[in-house]
Amino acid sequence: MNRLCPMQIGRRILSAFLCIFILTHTSVCTYAAPEKENDYQTLAEERKSLPIQSNQTENWPAGPEIGAESAILLEANTGVILYAKNINEKLYPASTTKLMTCLLAAENSKLNDIVTFSHDAVFSIEPGSSNIGIDARQSMPMEECLYGILVASANEVANAVAEHVAGSMDDFADMMNEKAAALGCKNTHFVNAHGLHNPEHYTSAYDLALIAQAFFQNELLSKVGNTSYHHFEATQTQPDDFIERNKHKLITGEIPYEGIKGGKTGYTSQARQTLVTCAEQNGMKLICVIMKEESPEQFYDTIKLFDYGFANFSAVNVAENETNYSIQNSNFFNTSSDVFGNSNPILALNKNSYLIMPKVADFKELDSQISYDTEKENEVAVIKYYYHNIYIGTATVDLIKQVPASCDLAKMDGEFQFANTEENNVVIINIKKALFIVLAVAGILIAMLVIHSFLHNYNFVNNRSSRKTTKRHRKLRRKNRKDEPFFSSSRFNDFDL
Numbered sequence: 460m461n462r463l464c465p466m467q468i469g470r471r472i473l474s475a476f477l478c479i480f481i482l483t484h485t486s487v488c489t490y491a492a493p494e495k496e497n498d499y500q501t502l503a504e505e506r507k508s509l510p511i512q513s514n515q516t517e518n519w520p521a522g523p524e525i526g527a528e529s530a531i532l533l534e535a536n537t538g539v540i541l542y543a544k545n546i547n548e549k550l551y552p553a554s555t556t557k558l559m560t561c562l563l564a565a566e567n568s569k570l571n572d573i574v575t576f577s578h579d580a581v582f583s584i585e586p587g588s589s590n591i592g593i594d595a596r597q598s599m600p601m602e603e604c605l606y607g608i609l610v611a612s613a614n615e616v617a618n619a620v621a622e623h624v625a626g627s628m629d630d631f632a633d634m635m636n637e638k639a640a641a642l643g644c645k646n647t648h649f650v651n652a653h654g655l656h657n658p659e660h661y662t663s664a665y666d667l668a669l670i671a672q673a674f675f676q677n678e679l680l681s682k683v684g685n686t687s688y689h690h691f692e693a694t695q696t697q698p699d700d701f702i703e704r705n706k707h708k709l710i711t712g713e714i715p716y717e718g719i720k721g722g723k724t725g726y727t728s729q730a731r732q733t734l735v736t737c738a739e740q741n742g743m744k745l746i747c748v749i750m751k752e753e754s755p756e757q758f759y760d761t762i763k764l765f766d767y768g769f770a771n772f773s774a775v776n777v778a779e780n781e782t783n784y785s786i787q788n789s790n791f792f793n794t795s796s797d798v799f800g801n802s803n804p805i806l807a808l809n810k811n812s813y814l815i816m817p818k819v820a821d822f823k824e825l826d827s828q829i830s831y832d833t834e835k836e837n838e839v840a841v842i843k844y845y846y847h848n849i850y851i852g853t854a855t856v857d858l859i860k861q862v863p864a865s866c867d868l869a870k871m872d873g874e875f876q877f878a879n880t881e882e883n884n885v886v887i888i889n890i891k892k893a894l895f896i897v898l899a900v901a902g903i904l905i906a907m908l909v910i911h912s913f914l915h916n917y918n919f920v921n922n923r924s925s926r927k928t929t930k931r932h933r934k935l936r937r938k939n940r941k942d943e944p945f946f947s948s949s950r951f952n953d954f955d956l
Contacts, residue, residue: 499731499753500753503526503527503752503753503756504526506525506526506527506528506751507524507525507526508524509528509544509545510544511524511542511543511544512543512544512545512546513540513541513542513543513544516847516848516849517847518817518819518820518846518847519817519846519847519849520767520771520772520817520819522541522542522544522764522767523763523764523767525544525749525752525756525760525763525764526752526753526756526760527544527749527750527751527752527756527757527760528545528548528550528750528751528752529544529545529546529548529550529663529664529748529749529750529751530542530544530545530546530664530747530748530749530750530760530764531543531544531546531664531665531668531746531747531748532745532746532747532764532765532767532768533665533668533672533745533746533747533748534743534744534745534746534768534772534815535671535672535675535676535737535744535745535746536743536744536813537813537814537815537851537852537853538672538850539814539815539850539851539852540665540849540850541745541767541768541771541772541815542764542767542768543665544664545664546663546664546665546668547645547646547663547664547665548646548663548664549646549661549662549663550661550662550663550664550730550733550750550751551654551656551660551661551727551729551730551733551751552654552660552661552662552667552725552730552733552750553654553655553656553725553726553727553730553733554589554612554653554654554723554724554725554726554733555654555667555723555724555725555733555734555735555748556649556651556652556653556654556660556662556725557608557609557612557617557652557653557654557723558667558670558671558674558684558723558735559635559638559639559649559670559674560608560617560620560621560631560635560652560653561605561608561609561620561674561680561683561684562638562670562673562674562677562680563624563631563634563635563638564601564604564605564620564623564624565605565677565679565680567624567634568601568620568623568624569601570600570601570602570679571600571601571602572600572601572623573598573599573600573601573696574598574599574600574601574604574619574620574623575596575597575598575619575623576593576594576595576596576597576598576599576615576619577595577619577622578595579618579622579628580595580615580618580619580621580622580628581593581594581595581615581618581619582595583618583628584614584615584618584653584655585614585655588614588653588655589611589612589613589614590613590614590615590616591607591611591613591615591616591691591701591703592699592701593607593613593615593616593619593697597696597697597698598696598697599616599694599696599697601620601623603691604616604619604620605679605680605683606683606686606689606691606703607689607691607703608620609680609683609684609686609723610683610686610688610689610703610704610705611689611703611705612706612723612724612725613703614653614655617651617652617653618651618652618653620652621651621652628651628652631652632649632650632651632652635649635652636648636649639662639666639670642666642669642670642672642673643666643669644662644663644666644669644670645663645666646661646662646663646665646666647661647662647663647666647667648660648661648662649662654725654727654730655727656727656728656729656730663750664748664749664750667735667748667750668735668746668748671735671737671746671748672746675720675721675737675744675746680721681720681721681737682721683721684721684722684723685710685719685720685721685722686705686710687704687705687710687711687712688702688703688704688705688711689702689703690702691703705724706724707722707723707724707734707736708755708758709722709736709738709758709761709762710722714755714758714759714762716738716762716765717738717740718738718739718740719736719737719738720737720738720739720744721736721737722734722735722736722737723735724757726754730750730751731751731752731753732749732751732752732753732754732756732757733748733749733750733751733752733757734747734748734749734752734757734758734760734761735747735748735749736761736765738765740769741769741773741774742773742774742813743768743769743772743773743774743815745764745765745768745769747761747764747765749761771817771818772815772816772817772818773815773816773818774813774814774815775813775814775815775816775822776810776812776813777808777809777812777813777814777842777844777852777854778807778808778809778810778812778854780822781808781822781854783827784808784829784842784856805858805859806839806856806857806858806859807856807857807859808842808854808855808856808857809854809855809856809857812852812853812854812855813852814844814851814852814854815851815852816846816851816852817846820846824846825844825845825846825851826844826845826846826848827842827843827844827845828842828843828845829841829842829843829856830842830843833855835855837857837858838855838856838857838858839855839856839857839858840855840856841853841854841855841856842854842855842856
């Protein structure tokens with residue numbers, strides 16, 4: 460029997476370790492391998508049978524069955540929920556997280572800010588995850604970073620923006636959670652700016668819709684978020700020239716749909732497909748959120764929900780239909796400050812207040828609740844409307860700003876002239892009152908003239924009688940003075956000298 464030398468023994472031991480490692484690694488990989496695509500599709504079909512909460516409301520239009528675990532259709536201008544399926548379930552958002560990242564970036568930085576990429580920002584993301592190949596110590600303007608995040612879904616760019624805005628990625632995550640709470644999110648917790656999987660990084664369809672609602676109120680973000688592709692040009696601090704294309708097929712037009720205003724895709728193996736989209740038609744701006752769906756059904760689920768919303772609901776102006784709150788007919792709410800003395804209302808329903816109603820509903824069927832708990836300027840009360848206990852919108856009762864008529868009189872240089880209402884020192888004159896005063900003065904003057912005329916005529920009669928008597932006395936005096944000398948003093952008594 461041949462003895463093995465120490466070197467041979469070492470080689471065999473090393474080989475044994477390698478075999479054990481290979482077998483162990485193969486076993487782990489086999490166990491951790493993702494399920495088959497057919498299994499995912501089966502789960503999606505099963506999810507179609509999950510209850511749709513909005514369909515349980517009496518007389519509410521029935522929404523479509525979809526394979527998403529959770530979904531919501533929300534009207535952005537009013538916050539009215541048209542479709543609800545497990546909207547408060549905590550799920551992984553994947554890259555739809557970046558809506559919050561860009562919202563905070565837009566609110567806390569300038570477009571021309573220069574964002575420098577740290578080593579951690581570039582190399583802390585998972586290998587192979589979405590990126591645009593930026594290297595450490597390179598830099599880009601914040602505007603280009605927004606395109607990198609929303610169009611290319613670049614994770615290293617999200618990290619760099621987080622560091623630029625908050626100083627660190629952890630501090631930025633705290634900002635994200637504070638902002639989510641401020642927007643009314645109840646089932647959201649963020650731990651990163653990009654959305655790569657973490658068990659503690661989650662949100663719900665409703666919370667994500669609230670974030671999207673704030674996102675689409677920003678015109679810049681809406682523009683960037685509705686970009687099908689972007690050309691990144693080389694600069695001194697970023698030497699690559701390349702084009703990135705959006706993966707959102709409703710934005711690129713690969714799946715056409717009218718009125719698309721933007722959105723964001725997302726995917727991880729745990730989150731599956733997530734999608735946020737905004738579309739506007741017929742005076743309604745709808746936000747659709749799809750969570751945990753299989754590709755490409757996230758796009759077709761979105762189309763189904765948009766079609767459902769635009770076909771079954773309409774925007775209704777409150778001021779044109781409300782009769783219960785007859786503010787304009789109440790003398791209590793009127794003022795006579797109008798230039799012509801007319802009584803104008805000082806309170807009125809906001810003409811821009813709209814409800815999102817099922818087309819089959821009648822305005823008279825609605826219930827309402829009025830509240831005076833408001834701190835907004837010129838806002839007196841808030842009226843919330845409900846259809847079978849479902850919130851469908853709000854109207855406000857506002858103070859009306861009194862606007863002087865264009866023919867107001869202004870006192871300028873001691874004279875009254877027609878003046879522009881925008882000039883200072885405008886004196887408003889009530890024409891009715893002015894006419895009343897003029898007529899009253901004229902009446903007094905006429906009365907005075909009548910009295911004066913009467914008195915004048917009375918004195919004239921008396922004077923005539925008096926003059927006749929005086930004339931007779933003068934004749935007698937002249938007769939008696941015939942025999943007097945010419946220069947007698949009594950001759951001059953009849954003259955006033």
